[in-house]
Amino acid sequence: MAPDDTTGLISLDKARILVVDDEAVITEILSDFLGMEGWELESATSGPAALEKLESTSFDLMISDLKMPLMSGLELMEKVLSKDEGVIVIIMTAFGTVETAIEAMKKGAFDYILKPFKMEEVVQIVRRAIDMKRLADENIRLKSTLSLYRLFEDLDVTISLNEVLDRVLDFAMRQVDADELSIYLQSPESGELELKRQLRAEGFSADASIDLERVSSETESGSFLISHGAEIQEFIKSNDNLPDALLSLPLIYQSKRVGVLNVLGYEGKRFTEGQRKLLSILSGRTAMSIINSQLVEELRDTVRKIILSLASALEAMDRYTAGHSDRVTHYALLIGQVLELGELDQEILQQAALMHDIGKIGCHANLNKKDELTAKEYEIFKEHPTHGKNILEPLTFLHPVIPGVHLHHERWDGKGYPVGLSGNEIPLMARILAVADSYDAMTSNRAYRKALAHKVAMEELKRCAGTQFDPAIVAAFREAIENHRKEALRRKDSIPP
Ligand SMILES: [Fe+2]
Known part of the structure; x- marks a missing residue:
């Protein structure tokens, strides 16, 4: 994605586009013309090459030819959308394969371009696609903000620590479609991070062991950790069943880290900048609720002790x-x-x-x-x-x-x-x-x-x-x-x- 720095939304000028066609001349023409519109362009000459690029880079939009030797445009589109359904796919096709292009639209393509194409038409379709994506993202963002606001209202009246942690994990799970979430809190005695709550997606059984020492040192200063693909090995202890995405956010209260929220994704998942920002806001509020619930628990404990003292004074009398x-x-x-x-x-x-x-x-x-x-x-x-x-x-x-x-x-x-x-x-x-x-x-x-x-x-x-x-x-x-x-x-x- 290419989000705007302040809003987290993509802007028409900053969209990142991947062009896929086995005919290099087509990718070159499209890259040149669309690049002139100010968009960032990359190209691939086959489905597998496109997937490889998608491993390391996020794109807002993909224009793919339908008929390619190694992997069809339809197959490529399905693979891309299964990893990130937010990518807009535009299919290119010759006149004889329009039926297949329509089939592709039923499966999630935004539109199709008939070859030979006029550049103005392509630019118009791409503009429309990006505009639609921006509106869809804005809609998602509004929904997330509303859910976040409702969660904050809930947290205001939640005094049990476990309830606070459960609500936060449940919210994060729904918002980022994670596979596994965990919250570690800093022990007041040892200062070490201790696992307090864990939540796995329904039917999900993989169990990655996070290298807590690494995650702890990365987040101690208050910065977050986000890792995708091969580099994730650095932060996971087990070698088999490695996740594809890790996001660790420190829970900061008054400049002090009180815990860490870890979010894991498997099967090619990637966490976007928007999701990271949303969870960062959540982490800040969570830290405050954790401290509040700990204070309430301390007060309750004091109340229990006072009551026992009063009761024993009465018994003695x-x-x-x-x-x-x-x-x-x-x-x-x-x-x-x-x-x-x-x-x-x-x-x-x-x-x-x-x-x-x-x-x-x-x-x-x-x-x-x-x-x-x-x-x-x-x-x-x-x-x-x-x-x-x-x-x-x-x-x-x-x-x-x-x-x-x-x-x-x-x-x-x-x-x-x-x-x-x-x-x-x-x-x-x-x-x-x-x-x-x-x-x-x-x-x-x-x-x-x-x-x-x-x-x-x-x-x-x-x-x-x-x-x-x-x-x-x-x-x-x-x-x-x-x-x-x-x-x-x-x-x-x-x-x-
Ligand atoms: Fe009495």
Whole structure:
């Protein structure tokens, strides 16, 4: 191709044309006349010679004779288009073979020229062809830009690293029709590139081993690597099944390489300058999304640690309910599985369960005494969900867990506390926690009473479904605990609880 430096599109003046005819006089005439129009011309006197030229050079347009001794123009056209369907082919033919020329057009030729030809007619056909190619390229470019824009919008709201990498690879695969793609990220510890994600085209099985050291040193400074044909051997370790095209793009964020995107093509594929530019833009945005998702992951990790610290502080204070938060979390997650909650909702549920009683820290009363609480102490105890909410409110990143912490003592019939919500007004997370919390309270020893048996506790949940608890959650818990017990039996594990 001969793309314009700024737009990536071919211009009418810079098109590169290959003329193929076994009669040297024809190639000479065409080269001279078309060359005068400002186009770059090369010629070949046979199909195989033309293919050899195409190995090392890209052309926008090929004018080929139909009848040639070594390879017919039709065969040559098919081979050329199978490698690069963007090449425009114009067939030349004598009057007697017009039928074959029409056949060639059905198979992808743009037009045909009848011999003997008038040069003005040839120039006109070539101009029309290049103009059409420019418009087609522009159309493709607009479509690519639109897809890229949509991908960027997706990446803005994608926080999981693996999801970011999958989306980027999927996009690159569709845009450049690659056979194999991989993303390597720089390990923060060793600084080495490590394979993070790989994608192969459907039905594609070849496995080229990239010379990572070479690719790494070529892209370290921020420059890209593009290699076609025989020179590709330098960058591939295996000798058999060599790819024909390799494009390696550094993923740069704030002038620092965070990884490399590798794109491989087989069976004569070549990557164009337009594709390289498109993937370069993609690489820059990918690097930013990778850094963002890593920061989010670090923050999440910190949140997990803070939650575990708060939960253990609570356990240390409330010695009669040791292990309660962990067990409530376990039951809540089992219910979440039956309800098929998403990954993120399960994580929020887990955090809320671990901290559901965090507000007890703010209760100024001895809630660990041996006897049952007095009426006054019970009133103080009932303040713990609100204390929990107040403790968490200044921590923005913990806001998603507040509904669970604040409302886990609400009742389905509206007689709960602290707000008195009823039915579906109570957030799902809080309805789940209410069931998990009550089941564990019933099946655990308390200072003032012995633990109830599993069956008795389940009966109690059933009895209170529709008054204290959401019946759907009680049913989900029953299903969850049955599944879990069956699974534990299958694994000959201990039966919980
Ligand atoms: Fe509670």
